[in-house]
Amino acid sequence: MLSNLRNATQKLHEELEKENLAGQIISHDISLEDYKLLLLQNYIAYKITEAEIAKYIPSYQSDKSDQLAKDLENLKVDTSISEEFQDKFNITSYEEALGAAYVVLGSALGGMYISKEIPNCPELNEISRPNFFNGDREGLKAWNKFVKKLKAEDFNETQIAVASKKAQETFEFFGSVFRETSLIVQNS
Numbered sequence: 001m002l003s004n005l006r007n008a009t010q011k012l013h014e015e016l017e018k019e020n021l022a023g024q025i026i027s028h029d030i031s032l033e034d035y036k037l038l039l040l041q042n043y044i045a046y047k048i049t050e051a052e053i054a055k056y057i058p059s060y061q062s063d064k065s066d067q068l069a070k071d072l073e074n075l076k077v078d079t080s081i082s083e084e085f086q087d088k089f090n091i092t093s094y095e096e097a098l099g100a101a102y103v104v105l106g107s108a109l110g111g112m113y114i115s116k117e118i119p120n121c122p123e124l125n126e127i128s129r130p131n132f133f134n135g136d137r138e139g140l141k142a143w144n145k146f147v148k149k150l151k152a153e154d155f156n157e158t159q160i161a162v163a164s165k166k167a168q169e170t171f172e173f174f175g176s177v178f179r180e181t182s183l184i185v186q187n188s
Helices: 002-019 022-026 031-057 066-075 080-088 094-120 137-153 157-186
Strands: none
Touching: 002 022, 002 066, 002 094, 002 137, 002 157, 022 031, 031 066, 031 080, 031 094, 031 157, 080 157, 094 137, 094 157
8 A cells, every 4th residue: 555655656756845845944045924924825735635634534533733733823814715725635534634644744754854954944934833844753653653654555567556546646635725726825
């Protein structure tokens, strides 16, 4: 299952990284306004995907959207546009939930790397300590627990295909949220 998910999403993952504002954190040239937009984009995508995943995986735990909500509140960013995306992503099975969880939990690895670069961004010197890009290892622990769970289960080809397709759709959803949110914010 794991290698199929990785192979099915590799290209989409690379494309999303190229168009994501997080790259500006890595290069240390992100503005405060772009940082706020990055947090808003992630808040919308995580809030919706986490709620859907939890419907089919009761033990699923992720607090990414809660962390993002705190950061956005600290920066006084209005999150009401998240409602415009509410019906654009849904999950209908356990296997689909696994595919989406692969994307959401897997992002912890990149988040840890990004968190180390925030102090090097001159425009972000005045922000309070981030809740989302916090660098703690809890996200990594959740990822490792998820991987262990995937390896412990036996999946048939159909289940793997369903999970892989939803993982791809999750990356596509994140990409559309990032693009559409940018347009909405620019036009407001």
